[in-house]
Amino acid sequence: MRAFSFILALLASMSANGTPLSSRTTSPPPTTQIVYQFPNETWLENIAIRQTGQLLVTVLSAPELWQVTLDPKSSQHALNANTNKPLASATLVHRIPDVTGLLGIVEMQQSDVFYVVAGNFSYDTYTSTSGSYSIWKIDMRRPSPHAVASKLTDIPEGVALNGMAALNMSQGLLVVADAGAGVVYTVNVDTGNYSKTIDDPTMKPNSSLAIGINGMKIRDEYLYYTSTAQKLFSRIPIDTTSGTPTGPAEIIATNVFGDDFSLDQAGDAYVAENPWDVVAKVTSGGEVSVVAGNLNSTLVAGATSTAFERTSGDGSVLYVTTSGGIGTPVRIEGGKVVAIYI
Ligand SMILES: *[C@@H]1O[C@H](CO)[C@@H](O)[C@H](O)[C@H]1NC(C)=O
Ligand SMILES: *[C@@H]1O[C@H](CO)[C@@H](O)[C@H](O)[C@H]1NC(C)=O
Numbered sequence: 036m037r038a039f040s041f042i043l044a045l046l047a048s049m050s051a052n053g054t055p056l057s058s059r060t061t062s063p064p065p066t067t068q069i070v071y072q073f074p075n076e077t078w079l080e081n082i083a084i085r086q087t088g089q090l091l092v093t094v095l096s097a098p099e100l101w102q103v104t105l106d107p108k109s110s111q112h113a114l115n116a117n118t119n120k121p122l123a124s125a126t127l128v129h130r131i132p133d134v135t136g137l138l139g140i141v142e143m144q145q146s147d148v149f150y151v152v153a154g155n156f157s158y159d160t161y162t163s164t165s166g167s168y169s170i171w172k173i174d175m176r177r178p179s180p181h182a183v184a185s186k187l188t189d190i191p192e193g194v195a196l197n198g199m200a201a202l203n204m205s206q207g208l209l210v211v212a213d214a215g216a217g218v219v220y221t222v223n224v225d226t227g228n229y230s231k232t233i234d235d236p237t238m239k240p241n242s243s244l245a246i247g248i249n250g251m252k253i254r255d256e257y258l259y260y261t262s263t264a265q266k267l268f269s270r271i272p273i274d275t276t277s278g279t280p281t282g283p284a285e286i287i288a289t290n291v292f293g294d295d296f297s298l299d300q301a302g303d304a305y306v307a308e309n310p311w312d313v314v315a316k317v318t319s320g321g322e323v324s325v326v327a328g329n330l331n332s333t334l335v336a337g338a339t340s341t342a343f344e345r346t347s348g349d350g351s352v353l354y355v356t357t358s359g360g361i362g363t364p365v366r367i368e369g370g371k372v373v374a375i376y377i
């Protein structure tokens with residue numbers, strides 16, 4: 036039994052103030068479908084959708100980036116939620132040397148050029164090796180899966196780098212969260228230069244869970260973020276030419292045990308609540324409801340990130356990556372990509 040599993044099992048049974056989780060509202064179960072499942076003990080960490088509609092998933096349990104290609108015959112409308120037929124195939128895009136896993140991923144600048152966080156983070160113990168982190172460029176503008184990978188920069192000050200978001204495409208700026216230090220770096224992808232640009236109390240980890248700011252997205256000159264240990268979903272106004280804050284952080288919702296997330300067009304967040312084995316919706320007004328999963332279910336066990344479908348237009352398919360429930364009350368299975376029809 037892993038020590039951390041025990042800690043999370045305790046965390047999972049209660050919310051921050053001791054009220055049962057069931058006090059949050061639960062929507063009627065949506066239609067869902069397993070898109071692709073990896074072997075047991077594969078922790079999928081983050082997802083980005085290519086302009087081709089193919090899914091790129093980072094793996095934390097190995098330093099690998101995989102591409103998941105949906106079977107063209109299985110269009111959304113033809114899907115039968117009860118079928119077990121594979122919906123997709125997966126191919127290894129790239130394996131990064133000298134690290135144990137990959138974390139955040141973001142598409143930047145030219146279409147089909149992605150950046151990923153690489154480093155040594157143990158998913159068994161939730162401990163990070165400070166100084167092991169770097170950011171890599173993955174150029175997909177070649178016939179897939181022959182991506183061209185190159186290291187952009189090491190970030191030796193990084194304690195536990197995690198989520199990334201595009202800050203300013205024309206200037207080539209992205210932001211990367213340091214979950215271990217509770218700060219945000221701004222990185223120039225043209226030069227590799229980077230600076231610490233945000234250091235806020237709402238982003239800090241705590242002494243028993245060393246994961247603070249985790250998932251990030253930028254919308255309308257605000258940085259939205261989950262802060263895992265403090266169970267916050269927050270935003271802070273930022274200058275999109277520098278990444279520095281222009282005002283105080285605002286807490287949108289509390290009792291959100293968030294990992295990565297995505298925003299829909301209305302600005303509502305679909306948050307992967309990894310230790311609680313659910314995907315939750317957090318409205319811009321701060322109302323929280325469970326969209327899919329529960330503590331007794333493998334449906335989205337160990338949900339780590341979400342992303343809306345990009346090609347078919349209506350944006351109603353939400354892809355979720357999972358860890359397979361490692362460290363949660365659910366038994367371990369292979370990490371998977373699940374489609375939720377919102
Ligand atoms: C990260 O892990 C790799 C693979 O185990 C190891 O070779 C490397 O030395 C580690 N890096 C650091 C900074 O500990
Ligand atoms: C990006 O930087 C340019 C200046 O180079 C600025 O005009 C623009 O408003 C910035 N923000 C975004 C979101 O592109």
Ligand SMILES: *[C@@H]1O[C@H](CO)[C@@H](O)[C@H](O)[C@H]1NC(C)=O
Nearest residue numbers: 208221222223228229230277
């Ligand atoms: C890059 O370096 C300069 C100092 O040479 C600094 O002023 C700037 O803020 C740095 N950061 C980024 C993200 O470009």
Ligand SMILES: *[C@@H]1O[C@H](CO)[C@@H](O)[C@H](O)[C@H]1NC(C)=O
Nearest residue numbers: 046241242243244264265266
């Ligand atoms: C750290 O965060 C976790 C998750 O929110 C919480 O259960 C735990 O009580 C916190 N520990 C401390 C020492 O505040």
Ligand SMILES: *[C@@H]1O[C@H](CO)[C@@H](O)[C@H](O)[C@H]1NC(C)=O
Nearest residue numbers: 056057328329330331332364
């Ligand atoms: C999980 O199952 C247990 C035992 O059947 C039950 O008491 C509990 O309410 C269930 N929890 C959820 C979140 O469904």
Ligand SMILES: *[C@@H]1O[C@H](CO)[C@@H](O)[C@H](O)[C@H]1NC(C)=O
Nearest residue numbers: 074075076359366367368369
């Ligand atoms: C996955 O591996 C874990 C740990 O080795 C084991 O407990 C679990 O039963 C396995 N699950 C499946 C579905 O094989």
